[in-house]
Amino acid sequence: VYSKLRTAMGGNVKYAVSGSAPLGPRLGHFFHSLGVHILEGYGLTETTAPATVNLTTKSKIGTVGPALPGVSIRLADDGEVEVKGVNVFKEYWKNPEATAEAFHDGWFKTGDLGSVDDEGYLTITGRKKEIIVTAGGKNVAPAGLEDPIRANPIVGQVVVVGDKRPFIGALITLDREMLPTWLGNNGLPADMPIAEAAKNEKVRAEVQRAIDLANKRVSRAESVRKFEILDTEWTEASGHLTPKMSIKRNVILDDFSREIDDLYAVPVTTTNVSLG
Structure with a gap:
């Protein structure tokens, strides 16, 4: 190759x-x-x-x-x-x-x-204006977490959240092009729809692995404690990416405010909390 x-x-x-x-x-x-x-x-x-x-x-x-x-x-x-x-x-x-x-x-x-x-x-x-300040006063640069998580082949995009919140969370989208190959290599139907894959245990475990690797680079207070895999994509056409494929952070935070609120609606004892 x-x-x-x-x-x-x-x-x-x-x-x-x-x-x-x-x-x-x-x-x-x-x-x-x-x-x-x-x-x-x-x-x-x-x-x-x-x-x-x-x-x-x-x-x-x-x-x-x-x-x-x-x-x-x-x-x-x-x-x-x-x-x-x-x-x-x-x-x-x-x-x-x-x-x-x-x-x-x-x-x-x-x-x-x-x-x-x-x-x-x-x-x-990171960008100074993008710094997240948690409810506990911890300053977190999103890029330090987002870039290593995005390096995983099945992750399309990621936005770290947590400003004025008790802990850091993340919204994840799957890579539509890379996902079928990964699914096939892991004994799953290659044509599994994105919405189904977002809830699949093996897929979630792989995303958790990517998050655990990213969390090793930061302190416990800066680590991603919960995440949600969305059943959609962020693209330039959807208005969530710039022409050079950078995320429009403020647009995403507005459009997915309900999903962000849901991350904090349940105590941090769920199975998608990083234990690494």
């Missing part, structure tokens, strides 16, 4: 650049196994696109690399990524208030949260 994929890409591809949306470690490792190094980078319109990018001489899957020459990055006290350099814009057109809000001591505030390792490689961990 790998040889066919390499041939389909021309047979000579060694490097490719990824940006605009998170690549995800699973895809990074997949392409690496093909002999293709994905150089994931990071930037915004305000930074004239790239501010950081992995290097051909050294790339780290899961990071967006070190700062480009002429660019500096730092983390604010709350973990927000700030950028300064020749690539950073001067101002928003005829909007001095927005411009003033966007800078801190001459550094552009990206609105993204991140971490930097001892070699200067940046990892984006």
Whole structure:
């Protein structure tokens, strides 16, 4: 299979650049196994696109690399990524208030949260405006849970919830393309409808496994305690995804408010609570 994929890409591809949306470690490792190094980078319109990018001489899957020459990055006290350099814009057109809000001591505030390792490689961990604050006061970055859960083949999309709630929960959709193969490989009818699969014990156990793996990355207070698999899909056509397949979080929270309320209507002693 790998040889066919390499041939389909021309047979000579060694490097490719990824940006605009998170690549995800699973895809990074997949392409690496093909002999293709994905150089994931990071930037915004305000930074004239790239501010950081992995290097051909050294790339780290899961990071967006070190700062480009002429660019500096730092983390604010709350973990927000700030950028300064020749690539950073001067101002928003005829909007001095927005411009003033966007800078801190001459550094552009990206609105993204991140971490930097001892070699200067940046990892984006979430969006500042998306931070969930639980009823117990715990700050949770959804992306830190959503990305590893979404890496499971049968998971289509996931939205972590729990703002002002007693614990973290998640809404899950299944991947319509990958599900039939997984069902067949696990002794289940490959043509099982999504609505039926959402309630199937084996399917739920697989989703629970993905959640347990994600929960190992965070503290108990930040972990997903309950989840619900929806019998629908989130697509661009349904209005729940952007053209680049990013989730429209606020739309989903509004459209599925009843399902979210249901997560918290029953005490956390149900079978879909992570015990890992």
